[in-house]
Each structure stands twice: as structure tokens, then as C-alpha cells.
Amino acid sequence: MVKLTFTVDIFTADTIRELAEQWGVPKSEVVRKAIRQAKERSLVETTARPPVAVLEHLAQEPLLSDAQKRTRLAAARQLRKDWSRGHGPGRR
Numbered sequence: 001m002v003k004l005t006f007t008v009d010i011f012t013a014d015t016i017r018e019l020a021e022q023w024g025v026p027k028s029e030v031v032r033k034a035i036r037q038a039k040e041r042s043l044v045e046t047t048a049r050p051p052v053a054v055l056e057h058l059a060q061e062p063l064l065s066d067a068q069k070r071t072r073l074a075a076a077r078q079l080r081k082d083w084s085r086g087h088g089p090g091r092r
Contacts, residue, residue: 016031
């Protein structure tokens with residue numbers, strides 16, 4: 001471990017103290033957890049693509065071929081048909 005000295009505002013100091021009491025850990029652990037969480041969030045935010053970009057990509061590069069789509073749709077239709085006839089899971 002490395003010992004650091006830094007200054008924080010009153011609100012931050014009070015928040016660190018309160019969290020340490022709630023979690024039953026030292027104040028330094030509260031700071032470590034907060035930094036780890038901020039790092040994880042930063043990684044997600046920098047690697048995540050905006051939803052519109054994902055949709056544009058899917059429109060250009062579909063996950064399923066046309067044949068796979070037809071097969072899955074036919075299977076779904078058959079399941080719905082069987083279900084409506086009373087042959088669904090758990091029915092006799």
C-alpha cells in the first residue's frame with residue numbers, strides 16, 4: 001500500500017466518514033472502492049458504443065442470415081400454433 005495525503009471538501013469528508021460507518025470499513029477502503037467503481041464506469045463508458053451506432057451496425061451486418069430468420073420465424077409460428085391448440089409446455 002502507498003500512503004497518500006490529500007485535501008477534500010467538507011461534504012466529501014462527511015460522506016466518506018458516513019459510508020465508512022455504514023459499511024463497517026476504514027475511510028481508506030471507502031476511497032478505494034469509490035476509485036475502483038469510477039474506473040469500471042470509465043471503462044464501460046469509453047468502450048460502449050452509442051445505441052444508435054449499434055442499431056446502424058446491426059442494420060448493415062445482421063446477426064442472422066435470411067435463411068436463419070425464416071427458420072426461426074417458422075419455429076416461432078409453430079410454437080404459437082401448438083400453444084393455442086393446448087399443446088404448449090405443461091399442457092396435456
